[in-house]
Amino acid sequence: MVTIKDIAKAAGVSYSTVSKALRDSPLVKPPTKKRIVTIANDLGYQPNAAARSLVSKKSNTIGVVWPTVERTAHAALITNINEQLESLDYTTLLSINKIDAAINTFNRFQVDAILMFNEKGYIENHYPSNVPILSYGIAKDPLYPTVDVNRREAMKLAVKSLAEIGHKNIAFIGDITGKDQLQEEKVVGFKEGMKEYLQDVQKDSLIPAPGLEMYDGYLAMIKRLNEPNRPTAIISGSYDLTKGVIRALNERNLSIPNDISIISYDNIPQMNTFDRPISIVGVPNEIITKTITNALLDIIDKKEIPNEIILTPEIKMNESCISI
Amino acid sequence: MVTIKDIAKAAGVSYSTVSKALRDSPLVKPPTKKRIVTIANDLGYQPNAAARSLVSKKSNTIGVVWPTVERTAHAALITNINEQLESLDYTTLLSINKIDAAINTFNRFQVDAILMFNEKGYIENHYPSNVPILSYGIAKDPLYPTVDVNRREAMKLAVKSLAEIGHKNIAFIGDITGKDQLQEEKVVGFKEGMKEYLQDVQKDSLIPAPGLEMYDGYLAMIKRLNEPNRPTAIISGSYDLTKGVIRALNERNLSIPNDISIISYDNIPQMNTFDRPISIVGVPNEIITKTITNALLDIIDKKEIPNEIILTPEIKMNESCISI
DNA sequence: TTGTAGGCGTTATCAT
């Protein structure tokens, strides 16, 4: 392992000069600086994070608690956040350990902040941590400052938009079991919308998907199509479900939008990869990640941030929906 | 942040005694030790990883380079490895940055070893690193010690087993584009097996799946079933594809194994979640992870390890295959 | 403009 002392020796200067040079301090003459930097590169110098954060109390690192790798739902989010933080000179480290273990690890490593993915929609415990924590998920009486998306509003918005162009028989497809709070919010929003903008939710307006994968959407939709009273519009709870729904409609030779209009939740770039445009409702991915990144930087700087940052969804209607 | 000095003050001892007590050294009297530990807990003491690894040159941490979170293929592997390392008192940290950036980060943090997921099947560059690197993926002329699975052998084994019970019309379903070396190995193995144990590969013995997800398997299989000369046995390239194949067969009212026998690659626990047993070929997940964990520990201890550790697949035949 | 010295939290080697 090559240290600044090695560089100092090679450059014939003191190691504090090296330290300054490498941090591009104006206190060192350009030629000296240049020489030192060159030598550092030649030697393949890597600053020692341990030593650095020991003295500076800063690691320029963000820890992400991510207990369930298997769920790809948030992968796009993390990829994005990672990129943004990198451009800000922060390193992102992930831990897939249990929440408490992960938080412990990040405390020992003195990361500057912790981002906690609150996947199930609730956090049971308050975990002791010297490092500030930001949570992403449902913001109901949150133990930590929380960034969340107003899923309820998103669904109401979708219903409203469809009602405005004459739809009455609208169905929601998604997880309606109530086990996952994040999903439950969508159901509630849908119901509220139906009550507000139309008469009420008919029983069969909820199409239960056994899971949130594409295939679940496919199966659920096929099942629904075999029953009477076909809806004129579908609101899908997620991108993957939408994929399945489209496949089911294709299989039955039903046209979007002539037979069925469709709006999908999840405002992510992948939504544009369908063979036809699909109307979208949700908070754009970049807005979510930008918000999280900024909040992270703010809590690092010990700025006051609101305890709940609730993002408002947008709707992008296009030719996947027609008036009726 | 509470340090050992704070504890020392509170306990009325020197901080070096505290250090010993916390590391459970025999050099400190039991009562003193107990008192110190209690105080440490009360104060919520967390050892500082930076200071510790600075002096001990050890961080008890493994860095995992994982450039593509979106691919769930290795999620089960990582989860397992993480658990095993945790039980050995090692912490696992993931980075989804580009390979070179990730390796840099881990070098700065002085992790004890780096595990690199070689997802595409090849590593282009040799990345400078003071920390030893272990790679998981194709071991062809590897730049780093590598753990890999003999996918080729797995496919040959599958063909052999089917040939032995009388099958002649065997088809392989998977990625046959040759773009992914890991997948290509399977194709080669299948072809070799067909040549060795039967006459040859017929053209339509390869069923091309556009991707590796369940739905790809479903589509590809449906397409194949619409063509003449139905195979009597299918060898599937992955767990997800198998899910799709089964769905397609169900849809066409074809019975496993009466109409078609089936063997699937991927020896993972999830294989047991089908509604019927499916024959499996591959290296059991735990063996892969055990091997990786052990190799990691070995390179940390600077033990010599073979440059390539190629794992030999097993086959578990069951009632999803019948004689013909 | 450069060098010296103190300290970050911890471990390990000495003394006491």
Add this chain to the structure above:
DNA sequence: ATGATAACGCCTACAA
């Protein structure tokens, strides 16, 4: 059995 002290690699006043 306990305490003092040097060292790990780096940063930052401060001195020269």
